[in-house]
Amino acid sequence: MHARSVAEGIWWVGAVDWDRRLFDSLIPLPDGTSYNAYVVRGAEKTVLIDAVDPSMERFLFSRLADAGVERLDYVVSNHSEQDHSGLLPRVLERFPGARVLATGKARGFLADLLDIPGERVVEVREGEKLPLGGLTLEFLHCPWVHWPETMLTWVPERRVLFPCDLFGAHLATGELFVRDPGEVLPAAKRYYAEILMPFRSVFEKNLARVAALDPAVIAPSHGPLYRDPKIILDAYRDWVGGPPRNLCVVAYVSMHDSTRGMAEHLVDACLRRGVRAESVELSGADVGRLAMLLVDAATLAVGTPTVNGAAHPLAAYAAILANLLKPKARHLAVFGSYGWGGRAVEQLQSLVPSLKVEVLPPVLCRGLPRQADREALDRLAGEIARRHTGLP
Numbered sequence: 001m002h003a004r005s006v007a008e009g010i011w012w013v014g015a016v017d018w019d020r021r022l023f024d025s026l027i028p029l030p031d032g033t034s035y036n037a038y039v040v041r042g043a044e045k046t047v048l049i050d051a052v053d054p055s056m057e058r059f060l061f062s063r064l065a066d067a068g069v070e071r072l073d074y075v076v077s078n079h080s081e082q083d084h085s086g087l088l089p090r091v092l093e094r095f096p097g098a099r100v101l102a103t104g105k106a107r108g109f110l111a112d113l114l115d116i117p118g119e120r121v122v123e124v125r126e127g128e129k130l131p132l133g134g135l136t137l138e139f140l141h142c143p144w145v146h147w148p149e150t151m152l153t154w155v156p157e158r159r160v161l162f163p164c165d166l167f168g169a170h171l172a173t174g175e176l177f178v179r180d181p182g183e184v185l186p187a188a189k190r191y192y193a194e195i196l197m198p199f200r201s202v203f204e205k206n207l208a209r210v211a212a213l214d215p216a217v218i219a220p221s222h223g224p225l226y227r228d229p230k231i232i233l234d235a236y237r238d239w240v241g242g243p244p245r246n247l248c249v250v251a252y253v254s255m256h257d258s259t260r261g262m263a264e265h266l267v268d269a270c271l272r273r274g275v276r277a278e279s280v281e282l283s284g285a286d287v288g289r290l291a292m293l294l295v296d297a298a299t300l301a302v303g304t305p306t307v308n309g310a311a312h313p314l315a316a317y318a319a320i321l322a323n324l325l326k327p328k329a330r331h332l333a334v335f336g337s338y339g340w341g342g343r344a345v346e347q348l349q350s351l352v353p354s355l356k357v358e359v360l361p362p363v364l365c366r367g368l369p370r371q372a373d374r375e376a377l378d379r380l381a382g383e384i385a386r387r388h389t390g391l392p
Contacts, residue, residue: 001062003039004176006219007158009135011039013048013063015056018172023083027194028288031187032172035083036221038162039064040155042132045073048098049153049162050221054086061094072098074122074130076137078164079150080109084221088114101130103141105149124151142166142206144199152210159216165195166206167232169223178224181231186292187223188232192239193291198326203240207233244298244328246391248275248384251290252303253282253314258337259303262369262377266301266335269381275299275388282314287321294327298391299384300357301333302348309342319351326354331387333380335363360384 003011014036021029035052037060046069052060072095077085080102088110092098100121102110107123110116124130126141140152145166153162169187178184196203210218211233218226226232248270254260263279270277280290294300300322304315311319315336322329332352334345345362363380365373 001059001066003063003067006038006176006225007160007217009041010155010158010160011063011067012176012219012225013037013039013060013067014050015052015059016172016174017053017056023170026287027170028286029170030286030288031170033170033222034172036219036223038219039067039069040132040135040137041069042135044131044133046071047074047076047101047132047137048072048091049076050078050084051075051087051091053083054090057087057090060087060091071095074099074101076100076153076162077102077106077110078153078162078221079147080106080113081147082113084164085110085114088116092116092120101137101139103149103151105143109147109149140209144202145206146196146199154213159214161210161213161215161218162221163210163218164221166210166220167218167226167236168195168220171223173224175224177227178231184224185231185235188235189239189295190288190292191222192236193295193325194288197239197291197295198324200240200326200328203236207236207240239295243391244330245296246274246276246388247293247297248277248299248301248388249280249290249293249297250277250301250303251280251282251285251315251318252336253305253312254303255305255307255312258365258368259305259335262335262337262363262365262373263303265369265374266303266377266381269378270384273381273385275381275385282318290318290321291325294322294325294329297327297329298388299331299333299360300327300329301335301384304334304336304344304348306336306338306342306344311336311344311347315344315348316351319348323352323354329355329357331360331384332357333360333362333384335377335380337365337367337369339367358387
């Protein structure tokens with residue numbers, strides 16, 4: 001378990017989790033993940049940044065030993081969540097002289113989540129600098145990226161930024177640094193969509209702040225590191241602040257193929273009108289793929305059969321998920337099939353109060369879709385195409 005050099009005086013001592021396939025009992029991890037941790041050693045003090053998931057204890061301590069770390073003065077907790085700070089209790093036990101550096105808000109989280117005694121935690125202020133002897137740590141508070149206590153840590157002498165979850169990717173790889181952006185950016189986009197998109201309104205100022213630092217290396221808490229930060233900074237500028245794309249995401253579930261037929265017709269009708277359309281069948285869906293599509297989509301169309309007068313639970317789940325993720329979609333459409341009646345449309349619309357969307361006229365059919373229903377779907381596709389005019 002070897003430590004790996006990031007820059008002079010800085011080593012990666014984290015762990016790659018090749019086998020994990022679910023995060024937070026919610027987020028699929030098709031490519032595993034990593035829990036990055038870093039040692040920064042000056043002439044006078046040695047610091048560990050992040051303390052990995054508890055399941056990775058053997059990797060962290062083995063790499064610390066390989067890096068020759070016999071004493072830790074501080075452990076930086078950029079973020080209190082357990083995949084970043086879960087091993088803190090064991091680290092503090094192993095290094096009894098170490099103290100935790102964190103924001104004021106983090107003190108309570110660390111106590112509640114990990115039972116870290118308050119006397120082991122030192123609050124660091126915005127912009128505060130800690131000299132280590134030839135190297136310096138500077139602490140930049142970034143609340144709501146993606147928890148209220150999050151901060152970034154900057155080493156100006158090496159121009160290395162440790163941005164915590166910002167710019168991360170759930171990706172298990174043997175490469176320490178990004179070699180192929182085409183491999184890493186889809187994982188980074190998935191990560192942004194699932195974890196960070198709900199907080200995009202606070203990101204723009206932080207992206208400008210990071211760019212102003214002019215980092216040589218961006219070293220996130222998950223995934224490979226960037227020696228060319230422009231790759232991920234440009235991607236985030238687009239995901240966060242760019243306009244939605246000419247994309248309609250058709251997310252649907254069907255019990256007896258009526259709604260499936262409507263979804264297929266709507267996708268085809270959109271494509272014929274120059275609208276890119278992507279279909280997501282919800283009963284077997286990778287919710288990460290749905291989240292990724294919502295990063296770019298201008299329209300979300302939810303298709304549902306009616307179950308006891310209500311929307312199918314999976315269609316309701318898709319609406320709830322979209323509401324949680326807060327994408328920049330501008331339009332919402334609902335379509336589906338019913339038997340004797342119900343309020344599926346009203347229910348689904350009520351589940352997305354956080355979305356600033358125009359609700360398009362719904363298309364509902366009784367039983368099997370017939371010619372009139374297909375024509376209504378054509379009109380819906382026409383309305384979507386008209387509203388997508390001018391989008392990239």
